[in-house]
Amino acid sequence: MKIIVDAMGGDNAPAEIVKGCMLAVQNLGVEIILTGDEEKIKKHLTDDKNITIVQASEVITYEDSVNVVRQKTDSSMVVGLNLLAKGEGDAFVSAGNSGALIAGATLIVKRIKGIRRVALAPIIPTNGKSTILIDCGANVDCTPELLEQFAIMGNAYSKAVLGVENPRVGLLSNGTEEHKGNEKTRAAYGLISALPLNFVGNIEARDILDGVVDVLVADGFEGNILLKAIEGTALYFSKNLKEMFMKNIITKLCGLMLKGGLSGLKKKFDYNEHGGAPVLGACGAVIKAHGSSKALALSNAIRQAKKFYEAKAIESITNLVNQ
Amino acid sequence: MKIIVDAMGGDNAPAEIVKGCMLAVQNLGVEIILTGDEEKIKKHLTDDKNITIVQASEVITYEDSVNVVRQKTDSSMVVGLNLLAKGEGDAFVSAGNSGALIAGATLIVKRIKGIRRVALAPIIPTNGKSTILIDCGANVDCTPELLEQFAIMGNAYSKAVLGVENPRVGLLSNGTEEHKGNEKTRAAYGLISALPLNFVGNIEARDILDGVVDVLVADGFEGNILLKAIEGTALYFSKNLKEMFMKNIITKLCGLMLKGGLSGLKKKFDYNEHGGAPVLGACGAVIKAHGSSKALALSNAIRQAKKFYEAKAIESITNLVNQ
Numbered sequence: 001m002k003i004i005v006d007a008m009g010g011d012n013a014p015a016e017i018v019k020g021c022m023l024a025v026q027n028l029g030v031e032i033i034l035t036g037d038e039e040k041i042k043k044h045l046t047d048d049k050n051i052t053i054v055q056a057s058e059v060i061t062y063e064d065s066v067n068v069v070r071q072k073t074d075s076s077m078v079v080g081l082n083l084l085a086k087g088e089g090d091a092f093v094s095a096g097n098s099g100a101l102i103a104g105a106t107l108i109v110k111r112i113k114g115i116r117r118v119a120l121a122p123i124i125p126t127n128g129k130s131t132i133l134i135d136c137g138a139n140v141d142c143t144p145e146l147l148e149q150f151a152i153m154g155n156a157y158s159k160a161v162l163g164v165e166n167p168r169v170g171l172l173s174n175g176t177e178e179h180k181g182n183e184k185t186r187a188a189y190g191l192i193s194a195l196p197l198n199f200v201g202n203i204e205a206r207d208i209l210d211g212v213v214d215v216l217v218a219d220g221f222e223g224n225i226l227l228k229a230i231e232g233t234a235l236y237f238s239k240n241l242k243e244m245f246m247k248n249i250i251t252k253l254c255g256l257m258l259k260g261g262l263s264g265l266k267k268k269f270d271y272n273e274h275g276g277a278p279v280l281g282a283c284g285a286v287i288k289a290h291g292s293s294k295a296l297a298l299s300n301a302i303r304q305a306k307k308f309y310e311a312k313a314i315e316s317i318t319n320l321v322n323q
Numbered sequence: 324m325k326i327i328v329d330a331m332g333g334d335n336a337p338a339e340i341v342k343g344c345m346l347a348v349q350n351l352g353v354e355i356i357l358t359g360d361e362e363k364i365k366k367h368l369t370d371d372k373n374i375t376i377v378q379a380s381e382v383i384t385y386e387d388s389v390n391v392v393r394q395k396t397d398s399s400m401v402v403g404l405n406l407l408a409k410g411e412g413d414a415f416v417s418a419g420n421s422g423a424l425i426a427g428a429t430l431i432v433k434r435i436k437g438i439r440r441v442a443l444a445p446i447i448p449t450n451g452k453s454t455i456l457i458d459c460g461a462n463v464d465c466t467p468e469l470l471e472q473f474a475i476m477g478n479a480y481s482k483a484v485l486g487v488e489n490p491r492v493g494l495l496s497n498g499t500e501e502h503k504g505n506e507k508t509r510a511a512y513g514l515i516s517a518l519p520l521n522f523v524g525n526i527e528a529r530d531i532l533d534g535v536v537d538v539l540v541a542d543g544f545e546g547n548i549l550l551k552a553i554e555g556t557a558l559y560f561s562k563n564l565k566e567m568f569m570k571n572i573i574t575k576l577c578g579l580m581l582k583g584g585l586s587g588l589k590k591k592f593d594y595n596e597h598g599g600a601p602v603l604g605a606c607g608a609v610i611k612a613h614g615s616s617k618a619l620a621l622s623n624a625i626r627q628a629k630k631f632y633e634a635k636a637i638e639s640i641t642n643l644v645n646q
Contacts, residue, residue, distance in 0.1 A: 127559075137497050140505040174460050174547035182463040182544045205548045206555035221505045224497035225545055228528035229552035236450075236532040237560045240591065244584035251584065254577040261567035261574065268563065 001029075003305050004089035007036030008059045008076040009096020011292050017095065018044035020298025025050045028303055033089050036076035054079060060096055062291070066103040077101065081108040084284045091285035091305035093276065095293045102138040105282040112314065114321040115281040117142075119150055119220070120288060121157065122227065122277035125268055126211035132158055133216045134280065137224035144187035147171070147217050151192045151199070152320050153280040154215035160311035161278070161304070162214075170203035170213035172222055177202065184219065192217065205229070238266070275304035280317070285309040324352075326628050327412035330359030331382045331399035332419020334615050340418065341367035343621025348373045351626055356412050359399035377402060383419055385614070389426040400424065404431040407607045414608035414628035416599065418616045425461045428605040435637065437644040438604040440465075442473055442543070443611060444480065445550065445600035448591055449534035455481055456539045457603065460547035467510035470494070470540050474515045474522070475643050476603040477538035483634035484601070484627070485537070493526035493536035495545055500525065507542065515540065528552070561589070598627035603640070608632040 005021055007014045018041055021032045025047075032051045034041055041053050058075035060068050069078055077096050081104045084092040092109075094101055098120060106118045121134035134154040139146065151169050158167035171189060173181040178189065180202050192199050203213055205226055218226065241262075245255035255262070275297075279286035285308040289301035328344055330337045341364055344355045348370075355374045357364055364376050381398035383391050392401055400419050404427045407415040415432075417424055421443060429441045444457040457477040462469065474492050481490035494512060496504040501512065503525050515522050526536055528549055541549065564585075568578035578585070598620075602609035608631040612624035 140497065172548065174463065174544050174551075182542075185544075204555075205551035206558075208552070209555055209559040219505075221497050221508075222545055222548055225495065225528045225548055226552050228497075229531070229549050230556050232527075232529035232532055233553050233556035234560065235529075237557065237588075240588050241564075244581065244588060247584065250580055254581055257573055258567065258577055261570065265560075265563050265567060 001306060001309065002031045002033060002089040003302050004033045004035065004080045004083050004092045005298075005302065006076045006080045006092070006094035006096055007034040007041050007053075008056070009094040010289065011095075012294055013095065014040050015044050016294045017298055019295035020293070020302065021051055022047050023295055023299040024302040027299065028306060030302065030306055032302075033080075033083060035080040035083070054083065056080075060100050062097050064097055064100060066099040068097075068100050069104040069107060077104060078108065081105065081286075084286070085109050090309045091287065093287045093289055093298070093301050093305050095276075095289035095291055095298065095301070098138070098288055101286065101288055102279060105279045105284075105286045109282040109284040109286065111281055112283055112318050112321065115149060115153075115317070117146055117149070118279060118281040119153065120277055121154060121280050123275070124208065124216075124227070124230065126209050128268075129211045129214070130162060131208060131211065131213055131216055132162070133218065133223050133227060135218060135220040135223050136227050136277070137220045140219060140221040142184065142219040144184055144191055147184070147188035147219065148191040148195065149281070149321065150217045151195060151197065151215065153317050154217060155197045156316040156320055157278055157280060157308075157313050158214045160313040160316050161307050164214045166198050167214035168200045168212070169197055169215040169217065170200050172205065172216055172218035172226060173202035174204070175202060176204055188217070276301035278304070278308055278313075283314065285314065324629060324632070325354045325356060325412045326625050327356045327358065327403045327406050327415045328621075328625065329399045329403050329415070329417035329419055330357040330364050330376075331379070332417040333612065334418075335617055336418065337363050338367050339617045340621055342618035343616070343625065344374055345370050346618055346622040347625040350622065351629060353625065353629055355625075356403075356406060358403040358406070377406065379403075383423050385420050387420055387423060389422040391420075391423050392427040392430060400427060401431065404428065404609075407609070408432050413632045414610065416610045416612055416621070416624050416628050418599075418612035418614055418621065418624075421461070421611055424609065424611055425602060428602045428607075428609045432605040432607040432609065434604055435606055435641050435644065438472060438476075438640070440469055440472070441602055441604040442476065443600055444477060444603050446485075446598070447531065447539075447550070447553065449532050451591075452534045452537070453485060454531060454534060454536055454539055455485070456541065456546050456550060458541060458543040458546050459550050459600070460543045463542060463544040465507065465542040467507055467514055470507070470511035470542065471514040471518065472604070472644060473540045474518060474520065474538065476640050477540060478520045479639040479643055480601055480603060480631075480636050481537045483636040483639050484630050487537045489521050490537035491521050491523045491535070492538040492540065493523050495528065495539055495541035495549060496525035497527070498525060499527055511540070599624035601627070601631055601636075606637065608637065
């Protein structure tokens with residue numbers, strides 16, 4: 001099992017990416033192909049067992065537009081995606097520019113037959129479980145038919161990769177009643193209802209963290225608002241808590257005594273613990289690791305890429321969408 | 324100054340509503356007209372100074388559809404809105420069904436000339452300040468022109484009622500760059516840019532609680548997702564914190580020592596502290612108090628209704644929209 005990893009993508013590249021790969025080789029028994037600047041990679045590669053490097057001279061940054069994948073053809077991301085497309089590895093992991101990764105997966109790895117758009121599906125930690133949000137920003141102005149395909153892809157991934165037996169699939173809306181929603185979601189409601197999956201109807205943003213669904217279907221514009229509102233609120237709360245504990249010697253002491261509980265709470269909200277977000281709809285297993293990934297998070301993303309490939313989620317999606 | 328109050332709307336009606344009115348008479352020097360079941364109201368009315376009752380035999384519940392305002396014509400909400408329309412009071416406050424209140428404001432109080440839709444604009448507590456979110460669910464499938472009117476109304480309210488000198492007006496989007504957004508928000512971006520107000524561009528959901536804008540413009544569908552995601556995450560955090568503090572004798576002791584800080588944090592997130600949400604675009608000052616309002620929250624909503632009327636926000640909106 002060979003995982004291709006973009007050595008140059010993300011805030012902590014290449015140091016933490018390379019470390020994460022060495023960790024993955026140790027713990028997951030995988031082989032790694034690192035794409036990027038060989039010289040820079042080698043600086044951090046203290047153990048090259050089962051790790052090879054494929055040279056790539058360019059780097060795609062966060063500032064680059066999605067069209068960059070057509071221009072920076074010798075970037076670590078494009079070189080990696082080409083290796084995946086040619087079958088020289090089984091999965092691809094990048095912590096770089098999401099928009100470019102989606103565009104690259106579409107143009108280079110290509111879409112599954114019948115799939116109209118490739119989607120980014122991050123996993124939201126919910127009450128000890130995991131909810132896949134599909135889509136979180138790659139696709140805006142979706143048609144109802146696109147939302148229907150998101151339901152199919154999210155359901156397949158939840159089942160195959162996350163091991164949920166009969167995933168509860170919900171539709172993000174402004175109320176739980178069937179008549180709630182906008183024109184698009186009301187039309188999607190009808191389409192998803194007719195699919196052979198466990199559709200539980202409209203879901204309000206307020207209930208997501210209680211883990212009421214395993215798969216949450218949304219237009220990327222709305223999914224993005226949801227995800228960032230949750231992140232922003234969690235961050236705001238943490239900041240305020242921190243200030244509270246730093247106030248004086250007594251509050252600091254309390255912080256010390258509550259350390260276990262606080263780090264448990266932090267862990268509950270920590271996206272890094274949950275690996276990365278699958279890019280769904282492409283003909284290969286692509287995982288977007290969080291931009292701020294350190295070594296552990298990156299190796300978790302590799303673990304998820306391994307599962308993605310092994311669980312044959314792409315075959316499931318292909319079968320379901322062409323039924 | 325005479326405020327009409329729906330005595331029968333909300334989870335704690337009529338007891339807490341009546342108490343809130345007595346509080347408002349004491350502290351704000353207003354006269355109150357209470358609409359509802361006279362007998363039930365009188366049970367709680369221990370001091371009727373400056374409070375009169377107008378009998379209404381019906382009650383609109385949360386389960387009622389928006390069409391209810393045409394059917395329950397003798398309900399406390401409809402009777403109150405009619406009094407406002409006839410000029411027998413200066414403002415109207417209800418903690419009842421939001422959808423019915425919006426429909427009633429539109430049908431009975433009527434829209435301001437030139438205004439196409441009445442909007443609900445709750446105030447989000449943000450880092451010690453207040454951000455008006457317009458709209459939060461009353462209107463879905465908005466046109467760009469509607470979003471433009473929301474910007475005008477939110478700006479006028481922020482200036483006149485909340486006393487913000489030059490309100491920063493932002494557009495809820497999936498990124499801060501100008502090209503971000505969906506078809507509707509990109510068109511609205513152009514329209515709002517051309518208005519004579521302080522438009523600061525696209526705003527991400529992640530930054531809202533940092534107080535980056537005074538007025539946040541959104542389609543009701545997306546505004547609803549934002550608001551409920553913030554509420555849900557705050558609730559989830561509070562629940563988890565509570566559990567952490569209840570674990571054992573030491574954590575309980577810490578909770579006791581941190582009481583001041585914790586209640587400060589709670590207060591920061593407490594919608595009740597901030598009165599109610601104005602219903603904007605109607606020809607009268609209408610305030611939606613939170614459904615769970617107790618006496619203090621209700622009297623804060625009355626304070627806001629008083630300001631809404633005194634600040635002549637409706638005249639400002641009328642002038643701006645017909646320029």
